[in-house]
Amino acid sequence: MSSLDQLFVSIKGAILGLAQRLLPAVWLPWVSIVITIGVIAAIAPAIMMYLTWLERKIIARMQNRFGPDRVGVYGLMQPLSDGLKMLIKEDIVPRGADRLLHLIAPILSVVPAILLFAVLPFGRNMTAVDLNVGLLYFFAVSSVGSYAIFMGGWASRSKFSILGAMRSVAQIISYEVPGVLSVVAVIMVTGTLSTVGIVEAQSNRWFVFTPWGCVGALIFFLSGVAEVNRTPFDMPEAESELVGGFHTEYSGMKFALWYMAEFLESFAISAFTVTFFFGGWYGPAVPFWIVAVLFAALIATARRLPIPVKGLGVVAMVGAGLCWGTQPIPSWAWFFAKTYALIFVLVWFRGTLPRLRADQLMGLAWKFFLPLALVNIVATGVWVSWPFPIGTALSALILIVSSWLLVRANHPEAARPLRTYVFAD
């Protein structure tokens, strides 16, 4: 428990101490709640805005070009100008559309996305609410999003919106099943539904390093990608297809809310994968001064920052290194680093892969992921009953054999050799 690790907890404690001296005791729990909610409500939009920036920059770099770099240095003001643009756009509602539902739908989709942040273990002792049914809460709240999508599509009173909304809802519902089943394995091993408990159960080994955890992480992550409608599963909102999807008829701030919901949920999916499988806030004990030196080097070599800013940044990093240099890297830093690594993988998918057709992605969910998740549960049971190494080897064997069989059953043409091409004169 180093001071850097518990930095935010101690700040909150200091504020509560101040409130205790100023306000009557009955108000203190409310102050505590307000601080927590305020922090989450402040960082959630900030996370979403800079997630859009990150995505545009990364995809651009993968395509040999700069990303946005005109608005502010390195394009850092771009999300602000995007937000401003969305705010000043005209709000068009189709004639004959249900105005109330048209308004509620985007709100209904953003609210669960922010609610999910309540059970995320950002660091040691830094969970907003340590529910002992945290995992169930996660699945329940994220399912409300599918109501919102259908409501949005229906309220637009356009044939194509309804088609897109139906496809999207079908996709979300079908990918929830393998997602939940893959996490059942985690529940079996840890015996608790609380997110904090699951993270603490990974203190000596992350679950991803076990055979069932590896497969489970893959299934959970990919189901999550499908639930947020991101490439390669984004057929319902593809622009080059016939239907623009459920958000065709939305403009301005309402569209911005849909967009925000999508990005917040992608962050939430990455964060939950990290929590369930990748060890949450645990990380190897690396001293903090390494990170401080790295950041100082990064700031000093950034070509576009003006000199005073660079100087200030370097001084701040050096100061931080001197203050906390010998302590291990804080838990919240590990959490965010791992989450952003998974977000990088999400953006990487988007930049590389073409999208699957709607029926192909449903086939993937029902015919491949679902059986695999069920087999995963069996393999977890095997792993738990017999100790290492027999348990590990047996469960790995079960998983490998079953995935091979599933591949053969589902995609016989992929197993066929490549076609031969004749060269003629």
Place this chain on the structure above:
Amino acid sequence: MELKSSAMPTIETQTLEVNLGPQHPSTHGVFRMVATLDGERIVKLKPVMGYLHRNHEQIGESITYIGSFPFTDRLDYFCAMSNNFGLALAIEKLGGIQASERGEYLRVIMAELTRLVNHTAVTGFLLNDMGAFGTPLLYAFREREKILDLFEAASGSRMMCNYVRPGGVREDVPEGWLERAREIVRNYPAFLDEFETLLTKNEIVRQRTQQVGVLPKELAVNASVTGPMLRACGVNYDIRKVDGYSIYPRFTFKVPLGSVGDVYDRYYLRILEMRESLKILEQALKEIPGGPAISPKGMAIGKAPRTFRPPKGEAYGRVEAPKGELGFYLVSDGSPQPYRYHIRAPSFVNLTVLEEMCLGQKVADVIIILGSIDIVLGEVDR
């Protein structure tokens, strides 16, 4: 969401007529398809073209033969050099002009570079239609830029080159151009390998494109489909081999043929054709002789187009453009302007089989099938 009428016979379904309108985000130009859908499957598809009609043939009848060359650039605006080449061949046949050696070599080099440019671009576009958010497209365009820089150095313009003339080419390439071309040809196979890694064995691409949009061999031959679409069905018809025009018989290259005729075959065939084009380019760049880049008669015509009065008669000059057989039909009545000037555009003819290929496929596949036919509206509508 599909209402399967076979499972619940009491529910009646209605077909939905949908306009894949002239403006749609998957490129290819202003082209409209009126599709009738039953659930997700296509029942009828009617292509509507003509949004880009610019009276090219009519204009061609009122200006001189040489004056038509800038307009041929704008036919298939990706492959300007090949279009010029076709018209130059037709005029040479009509007027009995012989092209100079170096001019022939330069023309072939330009035509094969154009084939590289076109096939790279169309593969990129196909993957863009499939949803890979532009990454393969931008890689393709990055390589294409290098070749377009070559075109700019030789002719002055990247796309609307107006470079090939009857008798050879308008002027010789500048110094160092051949070296740069050799450098690009040397580096291209590495890029093609990288491009293929990104795409060919990608399971998602294979799932989306295999067994989609199959074109049977007899239908292709009966509908006079030409180019990579025809060769993907397995018919061995490449005009460079059949006609042996210009100096193509001097180069050794093979013609790749597909077997099934679906979208994957057409896409992969274009990659193989690019490799064959690289072979032709290597040979041509090695063997190119010195000498004038245009024959004296050609230069005379270029300087004073109104003096060129070909004898009465007709000629049909055709080339293997990257999209198929591009043919120019000229009828002369002895005056400096052609009496009739008609263009056989490959994209237009290839589009006639769009409906047969799309029947029974899903909506999402129509875009991909259209992308694999490789149309350019400038050619379709002229």
Place this chain on the structure above:
Amino acid sequence: MAIIGSGVLRGMGVTFKTFLETYPVGRGLLRVLGIPVTNGLVTVAYPETKQQHAERFRYFPFLVYDGTPDNLRCVACKICEQECPPQCIHIVMEKDAQGRPVKAHGRTLPKQFDIDMSICMSCRICVDVCPFDAIEMDNQYEYASTDRGPSMNFTKEQLLKSADYFRQIKPTESSTVDQRLAAKAAKASAAKPTEPPAAKPPSPPASNT
């Protein structure tokens, strides 16, 4: 597993390599690992940096004068006006009150020479057919204007640029043109006693080269 199989991963490897190649740190990393570095950023940050064009890059034509703007090479023979495919050139020869052509420096000259830049195709045919090398292609392209008519119609004064400018933007092409003009001048001065240079009527010359 079929979908998330080796093909997809290899494709993602290519993208990741491209991502790393755009950063100097990434390039160093790739070199350390022995992977060849082939690409980098290809964006040209216009308008701070501009693309370097080839010498032959052509955009709009301009009229050439030797020395002073009234010593322009154009004799208003109207060949370019006839041959221009989209017909964007409009020439009026300088004539006196009786309708006879006025001569300056021993040749006729145009009173009005308008090229409508919104119609011009940049095809270069006017340059190819000019018998006097009076019109050449420029490589300026920043001509955006806010109205549709007047500022896109370039008059004679706007089109006139000196031969030195031509030599500066196109060294090899201008040297060819200069040699040709010098040879013609030598031939004309050799044949001067017998054949004075006359104003050419607007019809194609009989033969060339």
